[in-house]
Amino acid sequence: MTLAASAIGKNAAASGPRAAPVPLAAAAIFASALVLLPIGFTIVQAAGVSAGDAVDLLVRPLVGRLLFNTVGLILAASATCALIGAAAAWFVERTDLPGRKVWGVLAVAPLAVPPFISSYAWVSLSNGLQDFAGALLVITCAYYPLVYLPVAAALRGLDPALEETARSLGQTSWGCFFRVVLPQLRPALYGGVLLVALDTLTEFGAFSLLRFRTFTTQLYAQYRTGLDGPESSLLALVLVALCVACLIGELKVRGGGRYARIGAGTRRNTRLAPLGWTRWPALAGFAALILATLGMPLGMVGYWLLQHASAATSPVAPSLPLVLAATLASVGYGLAGAAAAVLLAAPLGYVTTRYPSRWTVLLERTAYLAQGVPGIVVALALISLTVQLIRPLYQSAILLVFAYAILFLPFALVSVRAAMAQVPRGLEEAARSLGLGWFAVARRVLAPLTGPGLGAGATIVFVFVATELTSTLLLAPIGTRTLATEVWANTSTLAFAAAAPFAAVMLVISLLSTWLLANRLGAVAFAGRD
Amino acid sequence: MAELRIAALTKAFGGTPILRGVELVVSSGSLVAILGASGSGKTTLLRLLSGFERADSGTIEIGGQLVSGPSLHIPPERRRIGYVAQEGSLFPHLTVGDNVVFGLSRAERRNRVRAEALLESVGLPASYAVRAPQELSGGEQQRVALARALAPAPKLVLLDEPFSALDAALRLETRQAVAAALASAGATALLVTHDQSEALSMGMEVAVLRNGVLAQVAPPEELYRRPVDAALAQFVGEAVLLPGVASAGFAACALGRLALARPGAEGPVEVMVRPEQIRFEPVARIGAVKAKVLAVAYFGHDASVEMSLEAETTPATVRVAGHMAPPPGTEAWLSVEGVVMAYPRSAPLAELPLPLAGGKPPANKPRAFTASN
Numbered sequence: 001m002t003l004a005a006s007a008i009g010k011n012a013a014a015s016g017p018r019a020a021p022v023p024l025a026a027a028a029i030f031a032s033a034l035v036l037l038p039i040g041f042t043i044v045q046a047a048g049v050s051a052g053d054a055v056d057l058l059v060r061p062l063v064g065r066l067l068f069n070t071v072g073l074i075l076a077a078s079a080t081c082a083l084i085g086a087a088a089a090w091f092v093e094r095t096d097l098p099g100r101k102v103w104g105v106l107a108v109a110p111l112a113v114p115p116f117i118s119s120y121a122w123v124s125l126s127n128g129l130q131d132f133a134g135a136l137l138v139i140t141c142a143y144y145p146l147v148y149l150p151v152a153a154a155l156r157g158l159d160p161a162l163e164e165t166a167r168s169l170g171q172t173s174w175g176c177f178f179r180v181v182l183p184q185l186r187p188a189l190y191g192g193v194l195l196v197a198l199d200t201l202t203e204f205g206a207f208s209l210l211r212f213r214t215f216t217t218q219l220y221a222q223y224r225t226g227l228d229g230p231e232s233s234l235l236a237l238v239l240v241a242l243c244v245a246c247l248i249g250e251l252k253v254r255g256g257g258r259y260a261r262i263g264a265g266t267r268r269n270t271r272l273a274p275l276g277w278t279r280w281p282a283l284a285g286f287a288a289l290i291l292a293t294l295g296m297p298l299g300m301v302g303y304w305l306l307q308h309a310s311a312a313t314s315p316v317a318p319s320l321p322l323v324l325a326a327t328l329a330s331v332g333y334g335l336a337g338a339a340a341a342v343l344l345a346a347p348l349g350y351v352t353t354r355y356p357s358r359w360t361v362l363l364e365r366t367a368y369l370a371q372g373v374p375g376i377v378v379a380l381a382l383i384s385l386t387v388q389l390i391r392p393l394y395q396s397a398i399l400l401v402f403a404y405a406i407l408f409l410p411f412a413l414v415s416v417r418a419a420m421a422q423v424p425r426g427l428e429e430a431a432r433s434l435g436l437g438w439f440a441v442a443r444r445v446l447a448p449l450t451g452p453g454l455g456a457g458a459t460i461v462f463v464f465v466a467t468e469l470t471s472t473l474l475l476a477p478i479g480t481r482t483l484a485t486e487v488w489a490n491t492s493t494l495a496f497a498a499a500a501p502f503a504a505v506m507l508v509i510s511l512l513s514t515w516l517l518a519n520r521l522g523a524v525a526f527a528g529r530d
Numbered sequence: 531m532a533e534l535r536i537a538a539l540t541k542a543f544g545g546t547p548i549l550r551g552v553e554l555v556v557s558s559g560s561l562v563a564i565l566g567a568s569g570s571g572k573t574t575l576l577r578l579l580s581g582f583e584r585a586d587s588g589t590i591e592i593g594g595q596l597v598s599g600p601s602l603h604i605p606p607e608r609r610r611i612g613y614v615a616q617e618g619s620l621f622p623h624l625t626v627g628d629n630v631v632f633g634l635s636r637a638e639r640r641n642r643v644r645a646e647a648l649l650e651s652v653g654l655p656a657s658y659a660v661r662a663p664q665e666l667s668g669g670e671q672q673r674v675a676l677a678r679a680l681a682p683a684p685k686l687v688l689l690d691e692p693f694s695a696l697d698a699a700l701r702l703e704t705r706q707a708v709a710a711a712l713a714s715a716g717a718t719a720l721l722v723t724h725d726q727s728e729a730l731s732m733g734m735e736v737a738v739l740r741n742g743v744l745a746q747v748a749p750p751e752e753l754y755r756r757p758v759d760a761a762l763a764q765f766v767g768e769a770v771l772l773p774g775v776a777s778a779g780f781a782a783c784a785l786g787r788l789a790l791a792r793p794g795a796e797g798p799v800e801v802m803v804r805p806e807q808i809r810f811e812p813v814a815r816i817g818a819v820k821a822k823v824l825a826v827a828y829f830g831h832d833a834s835v836e837m838s839l840e841a842e843t844t845p846a847t848v849r850v851a852g853h854m855a856p857p858p859g860t861e862a863w864l865s866v867e868g869v870v871m872a873y874p875r876s877a878p879l880a881e882l883p884l885p886l887a888g889g890k891p892p893a894n895k896p897r898a899f900t901a902s903n
Contacts, residue, residue: 426619430675432606433580433613434633435682444632448623 020355027347032366034344034406038381039240039373045233045384057231058238062218070214070242073135074200078193080140084289085147086189091282093155096272098279103286104152108145110293112514114467115142116205117503118293120487121300123209124496135212139200141293146199147192154188155181173273187253194250201243202374205469205484209491215239216376216470223380223474233384236377243372301507304500322486323501330482330509334466336397337404338458341412344405345457349416354425364413371410375470378403383474400475404465411464412457419453420446456517463513467506483509532593532685532718533558534579539588540742541574548574550742551588556686556735558593561712561719562747563733565726565766570739572722576688579720580613581606593685612679612687612717616694618671620663626674627659633682644681651714652677653707668696669704676708680715687712687719693728705732726766730754738762755804756791760873763802768834770808770846773875774801781872784842786817791869799872805849809865810835810856818863821846823856837864 020028049057057063091097092104110118119138122129129137158181166180167173204216215235222232275282348367352360382403386394393399423446431441469484476485483502490499534556541549548571556562566572577583579590581597581604590598592611597604620629627645631638638644646656652673663671672692679687692708693701709732712719723729729736730750737747746758757763760771774783779793783801785808811818821837824845833855835848848864856862 424617424619426615426617427621429580429582429606430613430615430619430621430678431632432582433609433611434678435607435610436633437605437607445621449621 020351020360024347024351028351028360028363031344031348031409032363034402035367035370035373035409037385038378038406039369041381041385042233042236042240042377045230045381046237048230049234054234057234063235063238066213066215066218069132069212070201073132073139073212073214074197076132076136077139077143077200078196080136081144081147081196082189082193084140085144085192086151086185088144088286088289089148089152089155091286093152094273095275095282096279097275097282097286103290106286106290106294107148109511109514110141111145112463112507112510113142113294113297114205114469114484114506114510115139115203116209116469116484116488117301117467117506118142118297119206119209120491120496120499120503121297123491124300124304124499125296130210131212134210135207137292138206138210139196139203141296142206143196143199144293146195147189150188150192151185154185158184190253191250194246194253198243198246198250198372201239201246202376204374204376205488208488215242216374219376219380220470220474223383232380236380240373240377243374244369247369247372297503298507301500301503304497305504307497307500322481323505326481326483326486326502327505327509329480330466330484330506333397333400333404333472333482334462334509336401337408337465338412338462340401340405341408341461342416342454342458344409345412345416346454349413349420353417353420364417367413368410370406370408373407375403375407375468376474378406379471379474382471395475395477397477397480400472400477403471403475404461404468407468407471408461408464411460415453415457415460416450419450419457422453423449459513459517463510463517466509466513533591534686534718534720535589535591536579537589537591539575539578539590540586541571541578541583542586543574547742549578549585552739552742552744554737554744554747556718556720558718559716560734561709561717561721561732562735562737563721563723563729564737564739565723565729565733566739567765568724571742572724572739573690575739576613576690576720576722579686580611580688581609610682610685612682612684614672614675614679614687614689614692616691618663618668618675618692620671620674620678622663624663625659626661626663626666629663629674630659630677630681632678648677648681649674651680652711667700669700672696672704673707673711676711680711680717685718687717689719689721691723692721694723694725701728730766736766738765740765756871757802760800760802763871768805768847768849770803770805772801772803772839772842772844772846774799774872776872781870784819784839785846785864785866786819788866788870789868790872792871795872795874798875800875802871802873803846803866805834805847807867807870808846808848809867810848810850810854811863811865814863815865818865821862821864823858823860823862825858826855828852828855837862839864 046054088103088107092100092107097103115138118141119134122134122138162184163176163180166176171179201214202216203214204220207214207217208220215238219232219236219239222235345367348363352364382399383394386396386399427445427449428441431445436444466482467484469488472482473485473488476482481489483506486502487499487506490496490502534554536552536554539549539552540547552575554562564572564575574583578585578598584603585598587600588598589596589600592609596602597609620626621632624632626649627642628639630645630648631641634644642659645659649656649658654670654673654677658666658670658674663674666674675692676687676689689708693704696704705728721729721732723732730753733750735747736750736753738745738753740762745762746753748756753762754766757766760769763769763771770785772783772785774781774788776782776790776795776797776799779790780787781790781795781799781801782788785801785803788801788803809818814820819839819841821839823835824838825836827834827836829852831852833850833852835850835856836845837848838845846864850856
């Protein structure tokens with residue numbers, strides 16, 4: 001590792017003015033290496049299968065069915081998410097829809113509802129909503145904001161002068177839309193759709209509750225039945241390959257600005273299209289959308305909360321101590337996961353913003369690769385790894401926190417990087433010329449200036465960890481029950497009323513954190529920039 | 531305050547030499563201006579001095595202590611060098627007062643009086659201490675940055691184009707305040723600038739950095755009146771360059787027989803005359819040469835007049851007072867006051883465009899000439 005660190009140093013010295021200090025480079029390499037660990041181990045395990053066996057294992061009806069299910073759902077969900085997301089964005093950004101600012105906030109809010117909670121809501125409403133139709137409904141409700149956000153941002157960023165020019169060249173408003181606006185929205189649209197595909201590939205909880213078979217549910221089932229050998233690793237690699245393809249596609253489509261910001265920037269003064277009488281169907285559409293995405297989960301959780309727990313065939317009736325223990329476990333792991341992810345991301349973010357070179361770009365890309373590794377793959381790899389090599393870590397809290405840190409490192413890194421990039425290098429140099437050593441510079445200059453950004457990153461990771469299901473289910477120490485695992489366990493046994501209190505606490509944590517992120521940390525982070 | 535000694539300093543980035551053996555001595559308590567075009571290596575020199583970059587070879591000595599040399603690189607925080615950056619680099623999360631006392635010990639930082647005294651030393655009201663840096667104008671921010679740099683009593687203060695981001699009116703005022711604060715602190719200071727008039731007016735000595743070496747280090751008047759070569763003459767001001775022949779302390783050229791500032795040149799030379807040395811008169815005088823006005827660039831207080839000389843194809847630029855500006859076509863007599871410089875000429879003048887690497891045109895260059903006939 002020291003060797004590699006000095007290689008980074010040398011390259012930076014050749015191409016730029018300075019080289020990263022060895023300990024810093026080592027910490028950055030460690031973070032990236034951690035992301036590669038589960039993928040690497042999965043590959044090593046799959047390598048145990050001979051080529052002929054591998055073909056036999058991959059070319060069989062089961063894999064075909066999984067592929068058919070997954071790809072079919074991705075195609076259908078891409079279409080519905082693109083249509084709903086883009087239409088909602090256009091109405092909010094470009095028309096005089098009454099209350100469009102409120103609709104704009106509500107349209108993003110479903111991101112704060114974990115998909116398996118919506119899944120729970122629909123499943124508990126009717127058993128008919130299962131398999132493909134249910135999966136499509138839940139995925140569309142959960143992920144259309146991934147298209148809405150980038151398309152809305154692109155619409156805000158469009159230069160109205162281009163449309164005016166097109167109109168002056170004789171285009172009708174429809175011609176203008178198809179020949180000028182839509183082509184400019186294409187990168188945002190494709191990028192959003194690829195994110196929908198990626199999240200559909202990695203989702204486990206929602207499909208498990210809907211009894212819809214995909215790669216993730218199959219991997220889980222094989223693990224539960226003790227069939228998790230090299231065959232599982234092979235299947236996991238197929239899944240990872242699909243995910244990485246989506247990730248690379250998304251990177252290519254959107255280039256540098258890969259991450260949509262929530263609620264950033266001021267609205268441009270573009271001319272709003274008057275809706276006239278069509279505002280009524282548009283309003284009805286938005287109402288239906290919000291009802292399905294927010295009203296359903298909130299309403300169903302509320303309904304089941306009011307039912308008596310014993311009415312719901314629950315093996316263990318939820319009691320206040322149980323809910324409290326699960327809440328504490330979720331919050332505790334959320335805090336630990338957030339701290340670990342930000343600690344890993346900090347040196348990485350510092351090195352990539354301060355010492356840009358081919359090597360640091362490679363490190364950063366590696367860290368972002370974690371987005372393309374589903375939680376179930378990380379969890380299964382870490383289980384095999386610890387069982388075979390580091391037995392004491394198996395089913396330990398530390399291992400679970402490590403898994404969270406690996407899974408959510410990209411989200412922490414985005415915030416950390418943005419915060420670091422906002423601090424001009426001149427400030428650190430001014431502090432050093434005034435006699436401060438590196439630690440004092442970090443404490444008195446970097447920490448106060450990047451604090452809000454790091455806080456935002458930590459909050460994002462906290463929400464994801466506190467509502468995480470897959471790796472928690474597989475890696476949590478025996479006896480540890482979090483809100484997510486309780487909802488899953490109860491819903492799997494159709495004990496909907498028993499699941500409700502846990503689901504309610506999850507929704508509260510998720511919505512509160514999102515609100516905090518948008519209103520407090522976001523505001524502080526943006527005020528610091530002038 | 532301490533003496534600064536730089537010897538044989540070199541630095542290259544990715545194989546491109548930036549500094550190629552810089553030699554400079556700044557005596558204790560004096561202000562030296564480093565003048566150079568953009569890309570000449572000025573900022574690199576300052577970054578080597580402050581320790582943000584490591585020199586490839588050569589030595590830097592401050593107050594008799596070696597801070598950079600073969601296998602020695604003292605980190606910036608242990609050099610006791612104050613640094614004022616181009617953009618001020620005030621900490622946005624601290625008040626003006628907290629910025630000023632940033633480099634002091636914890637006990638000293640608590641003392642509000644100290645911050646206020648430091649602010650007053652750079653000519654700012656003590657009441658600014660509680661403000662946020664963003665509330666101050668650019669010039670005020672630069673003064674706060676200077677107060678911050680002076681607070682820990684550094685051995686040396688480096689100023690990296692501190693006035694370039696300011697508008698003209700603010701620049702003059704800020705320059706004066708900074709010069710006064712540096713003088714009263716008795717600070718040894720190095721000011722880096724690409725602005726000739728700033729270097730000449732602020733530096734006790736001016737060092738011109740060109741192609742990675744110091745082309746000339748001299749007091750401002752010496753530099754302006756006796757630049758070491760023709761390119762330097764054009765860089766530090768406007769220059770009229772004419773071919774001539776030198777002998778016995780005089781040079782004969784299209785402007786007549788002129789006394790040399792540095793006798794000794796013999797044979798074909800290039801004669802350098804400053805435009806304000808040339809007297810413009812309507813009537814003939816002994817030693818004057820006849821010329822015709824080609825074009826006039828009028829600036830108000832004065833005017834730059836382009837004149838064709840009888841014995842020379844290259845026109846000469848003459849500076850006349852604004853109220854004396856002649857119309858194009860006027861015939862007049864020119865004579866030269868004072869001594870002039872002569873540089874040995876090997877190639878014909880036409881082949882000597884004499885560019886400075888990435889050089890900027892001299893200040894006060896005529897913006898446009900009026901139509902000529």
